[in-house]
Amino acid sequence: MKIENIRLLPLRGATPDGGWDEKLLRDDTNLHTLIEVVTDEGVTGVGSVFTSETLVRGAIEVLHPFLIGVSAIDPTVTSERLHQQSFWQGRGGAITHAISGIDIALWDILGKVTGQPISRLLGGRYRETIKPYASLLMSDSGQMERDLEAGLMRGFRAFKIGWGPFGRVSSATDQRIIQSARQVVGDDVELMVDAGGSDAFWPHGYKWALNTSKMLEDYAITWFEEPLRPDDLNGYRLLTENSPIPIAGCEVLTRRQAFVPWIEQRAIDYVQPDVTKVGGISEEFRIAELADDRSILFVPHGWNTAVGLAADLQLVAAARNARWVEYLTPSRYIDDLLLEPIIMSDQGELQIPDGPGLGMRWNPDGIAKYTGGMTLTSSAISF
Numbered sequence: 001m002k003i004e005n006i007r008l009l010p011l012r013g014a015t016p017d018g019g020w021d022e023k024l025l026r027d028d029t030n031l032h033t034l035i036e037v038v039t040d041e042g043v044t045g046v047g048s049v050f051t052s053e054t055l056v057r058g059a060i061e062v063l064h065p066f067l068i069g070v071s072a073i074d075p076t077v078t079s080e081r082l083h084q085q086s087f088w089q090g091r092g093g094a095i096t097h098a099i100s101g102i103d104i105a106l107w108d109i110l111g112k113v114t115g116q117p118i119s120r121l122l123g124g125r126y127r128e129t130i131k132p133y134a135s136l137l138m139s140d141s142g143q144m145e146r147d148l149e150a151g152l153m154r155g156f157r158a159f160k161i162g163w164g165p166f167g168r169v170s171s172a173t174d175q176r177i178i179q180s181a182r183q184v185v186g187d188d189v190e191l192m193v194d195a196g197g198s199d200a201f202w203p204h205g206y207k208w209a210l211n212t213s214k215m216l217e218d219y220a221i222t223w224f225e226e227p228l229r230p231d232d233l234n235g236y237r238l239l240t241e242n243s244p245i246p247i248a249g250c251e252v253l254t255r256r257q258a259f260v261p262w263i264e265q266r267a268i269d270y271v272q273p274d275v276t277k278v279g280g281i282s283e284e285f286r287i288a289e290l291a292d293d294r295s296i297l298f299v300p301h302g303w304n305t306a307v308g309l310a311a312d313l314q315l316v317a318a319a320r321n322a323r324w325v326e327y328l329t330p331s332r333y334i335d336d337l338l339l340e341p342i343i344m345s346d347q348g349e350l351q352i353p354d355g356p357g358l359g360m361r362w363n364p365d366g367i368a369k370y371t372g373g374m375t376l377t378s379s380a381i382s383f
């Protein structure tokens with residue numbers, strides 16, 4: 001079975017609020033692109049890329065000679081060839097992002113062809129359910145508290161709050177936000193804090209991060225994410241050694257090789273690759289296994305789409321060192337793209353799909369809504 005065509009379905013109209021520059025946040029902003037791989041036998045798979053269509057299209061043009069006519073059922077091999085063959089262009093950037101989406105789609109195809117969920121093809125499933133944590137933006141206006149209350153009503157038992165004014169106004173503001181969040185969720189719900197140190201011109205270094213980690217310990221924070229600039233390897237190494245609470249990071253790194261020093265030097269307690277950027281499922285699973293062998297937990301970064309979430313769920317099923325999955329909520333690029341809504345158990349856990357491939361059904365109306373009327377190609381094997 002060979003790759004015959006690559007289709008791009010750019011998403012517009014519901015980009016979630018995040019750390020983007022205001023100039024990027026127009027109604028027609030496109031920061032996420034779905035990718036569809038079509039095979040010569042009519043089987044199709046879908047992936048997701050955390051990158052605009054313009055860049056993905058350019059990357060696909062570069063990769064085109066190495067993509068069309070190659071095996072569609074050897075995802076790790078095909079993706080590795082793409083990495084190697086494009087070594088001199090866009091390495092670690094848009095090329096790697098685009099390969100991420102292709103890799104996810106190829107795993108989806110292999111799952112459909114074999115009738116197995118991707119997690120089983122990766123070696124097997126350690127778990128059938130996983131605890132999602134709801135990612136919410138911080139605010140000092142009451143909105144965060146309302147969002148937390150709404151999340152509790154929806155059954156979430158873990159929340160990550162981040163960005164907004166945290167680390168950007170004063171230490172007193174930071175503490176007030178954390179105190180308020182802890183009051184709303186109570187003592188039995190997990191609370192994580194994301195400083196968002198990959199924001200442009202992040203002003204803080206090691207001392208701020210260490211002092212803040214001590215404040216966060218008083219509120220039983222499960223982990224402190226991105227308290228430093230994303231490339232500050234030595235700062236993270238020092239902080240992880242001295243912080244009283246676990247340190248998480250690495251969401252902006254790409255390529256498995258970039259993670260090696262972070263894991264080998266224990267610069268983080270929890271590693272957070274993003275499957276729609278890092279190189280896809282093949283790359284992320286190897287990072288998760290490398291981390292597991294060093295007793296580092298694997299927490300997929302999931303600020304993307306329902307397709308990205310589906311890939312994360314397969315990864316956390318197959319990775320022994322997974323405890324949570326990120327679930328941005330509510331998010332139209334997740335909720336509206338799914339044919340069946342995600343159901344949470346009374347214990348606040350998500351069922352991990354065990355159908356073929358990514359194991360989720362896509363909502364054609366939702367896809368059409370955010371792509372200007374585009375549709376996925378019907379697959380010769382579906383479920």
Ligand SMILES: [Mg+2]
Binds near residue numbers: 225251
């Ligand atoms: Mg983050």
